[in-house]
Amino acid sequence: MNTRSILCLLLALTCLILPASAQRDNALTQISTIDAILNGLYDGVLSFGELREYGNFGIGTFHSLDGEMVALDGAFYQVKADGRVYDVTDTATTPFSSIAFFQAEKEIPIASGTNYQEIQAHLKETIPVENIFQGIKILGTFQYMKTRSVPGQTKPYPPLVKVTANQPTFEFHDIAGTVVGFYTPDYVGGLNVPGYHLHFLADDKSGGGHILDFIVRDATLFLDYLPEIRIILPNNPDFNSLELSKDRSNELNQAEREGGKKAEPDNR
Numbered sequence: 001m002n003t004r005s006i007l008c009l010l011l012a013l014t015c016l017i018l019p020a021s022a023q024r025d026n027a028l029t030q031i032s033t034i035d036a037i038l039n040g041l042y043d044g045v046l047s048f049g050e051l052r053e054y055g056n057f058g059i060g061t062f063h064s065l066d067g068e069m070v071a072l073d074g075a076f077y078q079v080k081a082d083g084r085v086y087d088v089t090d091t092a093t094t095p096f097s098s099i100a101f102f103q104a105e106k107e108i109p110i111a112s113g114t115n116y117q118e119i120q121a122h123l124k125e126t127i128p129v130e131n132i133f134q135g136i137k138i139l140g141t142f143q144y145m146k147t148r149s150v151p152g153q154t155k156p157y158p159p160l161v162k163v164t165a166n167q168p169t170f171e172f173h174d175i176a177g178t179v180v181g182f183y184t185p186d187y188v189g190g191l192n193v194p195g196y197h198l199h200f201l202a203d204d205k206s207g208g209g210h211i212l213d214f215i216v217r218d219a220t221l222f223l224d225y226l227p228e229i230r231i232i233l234p235n236n237p238d239f240n241s242l243e244l245s246k247d248r249s250n251e252l253n254q255a256e257r258e259g260g261k262k263a264e265p266d267n268r
Contacts, residue, residue: 024101027228028133028182029054031097035190036239037061038248038255040157044093045234048076051099052090054230057135059181059199060097062088065163066152068209070180070201071099077201079208081151083170085201095234098182098192102135104222110138114216120196123183131185133226136198138179140219145172147200147209160255170207177202179211182226189249191231193256 044063076088181198
């Protein structure tokens with residue numbers, strides 16, 4: 001995508017910004033852009049007290065990139081690099097999040113033994129809705145779940161690909177929980193992660209994080225179609241001076257793929 005196309009897209013999307021009073025609508029609200037995160041802009045720009053005005057379901061991260069965020073049923077959770085799940089205060093801040101008021105519009109049972117890649121392929125074949133955002137929720141039990149988190153960073157912040165090169169990963173077996181996340185169309189690469197970006201939260205809060213892989217035991221998938229998007233951009237010198245016309249898809253693929261080191265959740 002060239003610079004002009006990106007600018008036109010950003011201008012079009014900016015026109016869709018709505019007031020916080022427009023609650024429980026059919027929109028995805030996004031804080032900042034994935035390319036800003038790839039560039040190392042990890043300072044929080046919106047509090048979670050403010051973020052909850054825009055939704056009760058979503059994913060993201062925290063100030064200084066301190067772990068993975070899961071929003072479920074109106075509560076926010078932080079999965080840190082030690083694998084533990086923490087409650088989130090309203091005063092904590094996020095540099096990047098996606099959130100919506102989840103309202104299931106389609107329900108799909110998932111066969112036992114189905115893995116992450118097979119679910120993606122099945123959805124692409126059976127759900128002919130590729131050009132709007134979709135909320136994804138999967139409730140059930142999983143034979144296997146593999147996740148990652150990232151440790152908080154200190155300034156000067158390294159780029160995301162360097163952070164994820166040493167990310168701790170966690171493996172769970174026969175675990176009940178909820179998958180939370182979104183499908184993003186390919187044409188908005190640079191704004192968010194194209195394709196499926198999913199996080200996990202165990203029912204007993206024993207672990208979670210950014211999903212790398214899973215195998216279903218008994219689960220149901222719920223879809224929420226989100227034809228509107230509002231974007232809250234950081235209005236600060238760091239963001240405004242970024243070069244955002246560069247194609248960073250290779251960096252994003254590198255940051256999103258497995259890598260890292262295996263760790264066990266610290267459930268003390």
